[in-house]
Amino acid sequence: ERRPAEAEQERTARRTVFDAQGRTRLPGVSVRSEGQAPTGDPATDEAYDGLGLTHGLFLEVYGRDSLDARGLPLLATVHYGQRYDNAFWDGDQMVFGDGDGVIFGRFTASLDVIAHELAHGVTQYTSGLAYRGQPGALNEHISDVFGVLVVQHSRGQTAAEADWLIGADLLLPGVQGKALRSMIEPGTAYDDPRLGRDPQPAHMDDFVVTTADYGGVHINSGIPSRAFVLAALELGGYAWERAGQIWFDTITADIAADCDFATFAALTAAAAERRFGSGSPEHRAVLHAWAAVGVMQQQPDAGDGEGGQPGGESDDQRPDGQVPEGDLSEAEVLVQRTGGLAGIVKENRVRLDELDDEDARAWKRLLTGPELRAAARAEPAAGADRFWYRVCCDEPEVDVEVPEPALAEPTLDLLERTLDAAD
Numbered sequence: 571e572r573r574p575a576e577a578e579q580e581r582t583a584r585r586t587v588f589d590a591q592g593r594t595r596l597p598g599v600s601v602r603s604e605g606q607a608p609t610g611d612p613a614t615d616e617a618y619d620g621l622g623l624t625h626g627l628f629l630e631v632y633g634r635d636s637l638d639a640r641g642l643p644l645l646a647t648v649h650y651g652q653r654y655d656n657a658f659w660d661g662d663q664m665v666f667g668d669g670d671g672v673i674f675g676r677f678t679a680s681l682d683v684i685a686h687e688l689a690h691g692v693t694q695y696t697s698g699l700a701y702r703g704q705p706g707a708l709n710e711h712i713s714d715v716f717g718v719l720v721v722q723h724s725r726g727q728t729a730a731e732a733d734w735l736i737g738a739d740l741l742l743p744g745v746q747g748k749a750l751r752s753m754i755e756p757g758t759a760y761d762d763p764r765l766g767r768d769p770q771p772a773h774m775d776d777f778v779v780t781t782a783d784y785g786g787v788h789i790n791s792g793i794p795s796r797a798f799v800l801a802a803l804e805l806g807g808y809a810w811e812r813a814g815q816i817w818f819d820t821i822t823a824d825i826a827a828d829c830d831f832a833t834f835a836a837l838t839a840a841a842a843e844r845r846f847g848s849g850s851p852e853h854r855a856v857l858h859a860w861a862a863v864g865v866m867q868q869q870p871d872a873g874d875g876e877g878g879q880p881g882g883e884s885d886d887q888r889p890d891g892q893v894p895e896g897d898l899s900e901a902e903v904l905v906q907r908t909g910g911l912a913g914i915v916k917e918n919r920v921r922l923d924e925l926d927d928e929d930a931r932a933w934k935r936l937l938t939g940p941e942l943r944a945a946a947r948a949e950p951a952a953g954a955d956r957f958w959y960r961v962c963c964d965e966p967e968v969d970v971e972v973p974e975p976a977l978a979e980p981t982l983d984l985l986e987r988t989l990d991a992a993d
């Protein structure tokens with residue numbers, strides 16, 4: 571542990587970890603606050619330590635006291651929901667699930683994931699990058715950058731020594747993969763029969779246009795992330811010192827919420843020039859890196875993947891979906907879940923008569939009622955790393971995409987049970 575400089579004595583982290591005790595009400599019961607001894611619960615203590623190490627990087631290296639630069643208290647909830655396969659930032663605090671115990675263990679197990687969620691808070695208080703399409707992928711990218719920098723800083727690792735992996739400690743034994751994402755080799759983190767294959771591109775030529783996952787925010791982040799790693803490797807030494815400083819300068823300077831990849835690349839080059847000089851090794855490394863991933867040659871709107879509006883409403887002419895319920899027992903629904911911190915696709919197709927009676931009835935109400943379509947039109951919620959659901963049915967005809975925060979809890983529970991239902 572580093573000793574904070576005297577002038578920083580007052581600027582220590584103000585952490586509180588809460589326990590949701592398997593429920594989804596936030597924040598839950600306070601279980602450890604600043605200065606208190608370890609509890610013995612790994613999730614609680616990992617969250618507490620991770621918040622401290624993240625606060626430490628931003629304060630000691632970049633002189634920023636917490637997410638808002640004004641000492642904002644850091645709040646985290648652990649044991650959220652039942653076998654909840656995600657960690658997210660809700661606009662006010664971090665939230666960590668315990669994982670399903672099959673593919674994912676607890677989401678506090680990877681320090682980079684804790685730091686990733688906190689960095690979403692930094693983005694919220696600085697650039698405010700929109701959580702959709704290219705600015706959303708930059709938002710994700712920035713969280714991955716500071717996520718790994720917290721790990722490298724805490725371990726004293728150079729750019730060459732670091733593994734540049736996100737979530738390596740979340741995957742349980744038996745999963746064919748090394749992590750959720752690889753910033754150094756996007757697209758190679760996993761290839762597993764249950765998870766599918768890591769969908770991240772490493773170059774603009776492979777930019778993925780999709781409406782899933784808020785417009786592919788966890789997918790296309792691979793492109794800027796590889797650029798960051800290439801710049802850090804060209805510079806050598808500790809990545810947080812020069813590459814990280816340039817990225818920090820970029821997100822805390824004048825940057826628009828709808829910034830795209832090309833604009834962001836130009837801003838990082840300008841930040842490198844400001845701090846290190848035009849034509850400096852730092853400036854050149856940044857230019858080389860963005861050229862290597864095909865961003866610098868692009869026009870600002872090229873490869874724009876802000877694929878359409880949420881919800882697939884365009885081909886749905888019905889008003890608020892008053893469809894007669896009738897006998898829908900043979901109706902077949904497809905539920906697809908994307909996004910989340912992991913950005914992994916999970917889907918299942920079931921006939922309603924394969925479900926238990928209560929869930930079949932709930933589906934009939936959902937397919938014929940207004941909730942899904944209303945949720946698809948909901949204003950974007952604050953925060954990051956929430957799930958994104960698509961629900962499709964041929965008869966009655968439904969094809970909607972809905973962000974997790976727009977759905978009521980019983981509906982979310984139904985979607986999750988359906989994803990897990992055997993067919």
Ligand SMILES: [Zn+2]
Binds near residue numbers: 686710955
């Ligand atoms: Zn994220």
